[in-house]
Amino acid sequence: MHNVEQLRRAHALSTIRIESDPSSDAHWCFMHAQQAFADRTYRPCFSPQLLRELRLFARQAIDGINARTAQAGGDIAHIVLASDAHVFNLGGDLSLFTRLIRERDRDGLTRYAHECVDSIHLLHTRLHENAHTIALVEGDALGGGFELALACQTIVAESGVQMGFPEVLFGLFPGMGAYSLLTQRVSPKLAEEMMLNGTMYSSDELHRMGIVDVLVPKGEGVRAVHEAMRRNRRISAARLALHRVRDGAHPVSHAELTRITDIWVDTAMQLGEKQLRTMERLVRAQLRRPEEAEQATRDSSAAL
Incomplete structure (x- = not known):
């Protein structure tokens, strides 16, 4: 990446890689950094460690944007979420879910769910009033991974990527923001259908539906993100003003996200052994080679 330098960081990071471009005030976060895969049990999902490191990012x-704003005024900044793995993100930590549900640890599951919606809400509100958020989806985004992309102002996806909500396979629904975020892009009826049918949609389909903003061929995602940032910088004041307009017209409050995820916790605590075993099969699939894991998810979805 041209003119991009590694951010200095006070804490050792194991699940993300952070880069910044001072010339354009762009801040990049690559989930599932390559060093994470030294652990053969690592799965590219929302582990508690990944959630902690995303908050650090x-x-x-925010500190970087504040410093630049103090020096150079209120030009637009960009925050980009991407992935070093073959997938964008596979969603919630199913291994953690099964353990907490079996142990009847409702408080632990609630803490995890609230941490997830804290991150979703922070991203949806752009972290900073001068920022614009972009999800770069070069690999599959499932469940919470799809919700994370939806929380961004712009979704750039490469052709052929799969996105969807497999939660219904084990008796759950996507409860970390899917409904609130999807209904800003499609009708409530279609949002509910997408949340409950277990279908994996291609990025090409989602682009036609208006959910993916920018669709590019494989390998062109980074270039497309840079082009989107250049366009935004040319209309910086108008883009930031429109953010304020949308914030007032279609707000998604933290209270709304918390209320929904508490319903998700209620539902999760009622799951039986059959649903928990399905979760465990999906966990094992996530540990396989990339093409095997993707096929396992699609086979499960086709069985609905």
């Missing part, structure tokens, strides 16, 4: 990005 958010703090660093």
